[in-house]
Amino acid sequence: MPRMTVNERPIEFDLDPRMPLLFALREAMNLTGTKACGGSGGGGDCGGACMVLVDGVALRSCRITLAEAEGRIITTIEGLSADRSHPVQQAMVAQAAIQCGYCTPGIVISAAALLQRNPAPTREDIEAAIPNICRCGVYPRLIRAVEQAGRVAQRRESISAAPAPGISAEDAAKAVPALRVVKSE
Numbered sequence: 201m202p203r204m205t206v207n208e209r210p211i212e213f214d215l216d217p218r219m220p221l222l223f224a225l226r227e228a229m230n231l232t233g234t235k236a237c238g239g240s241g242g243g244g245d246c247g248g249a250c251m252v253l254v255d256g257v258a259l260r261s262c263r264i265t266l267a268e269a270e271g272r273i274i275t276t277i278e279g280l281s282a283d284r285s286h287p288v289q290q291a292m293v294a295q296a297a298i299q300c301g302y303c304t305p306g307i308v309i310s311a312a313a314l315l316q317r318n319p320a321p322t323r324e325d326i327e328a329a330i331p332n333i334c335r336c337g338v339y340p341r342l343i344r345a346v347e348q349a350g351r352v353a354q355r356r357e358s359i360s361a362a363p364a365p366g367i368s369a370e371d372a373a374k375a376v377p378a379l380r381v382v383k384s385e
């Protein structure tokens with residue numbers, strides 16, 4: 201059974217190893233921040249609402265099987281920060297770069313990965329790193345948000361904190377039969 205670390209928890213999935221990681225995260229772990237745009241195998245044309253960090257690299261979870269994720273470190277939007285304090289999260293709110301919000305988790309994950317490797321990206325860098333198709337058209341504000349997040353990450357600017365989430369990911373998650381927490385030895 202595929203084992204991996206998800207949001208710092210060692211996990212073993214009692215699921216078909218051919219299942220897309222996206223479905224395991226959403227349906228077995230109740231980590232519904234990672235969005236699905238539909239299509240066969242979970243993959244569609246949204247450009248990356250399903251983005252997660254795999255060993256620090258932003259990848260589309262609809263295109264990775266559990267078998268391919270074996271042994272990897274997975275970070276979903278719920279694990280990016282415990283209190284929405286990641287600079288990208290703060291800047292997205294500050295710049296009002298969210299409308300319906302469906303594409304937002306994937307964008308935040310892609311932007312976080314970009315800033316990790318390039319804290320001062322150009323507009324072209326940002327456009328290249330964020331392939332998401334946002335039907336609400338937040339692109340101009342999104343660019344400003346990522347630029348601001350870069351300045352915040354470099355401590356050249358600060359943003360007032362956004363409100364804490366109304367419910368924690370732990371509280372939201374219920375015991376599910378297809379999920380086991382692996383005890384460290």
Ligand code: FES
Binds near residue numbers: 237242245248249251
């Ligand atoms: S769900 Fe993966 S690209 Fe849309």
Ligand code: FES
Binds near residue numbers: 302304
């Ligand atoms: S904010 Fe609605 S699809 Fe992007």
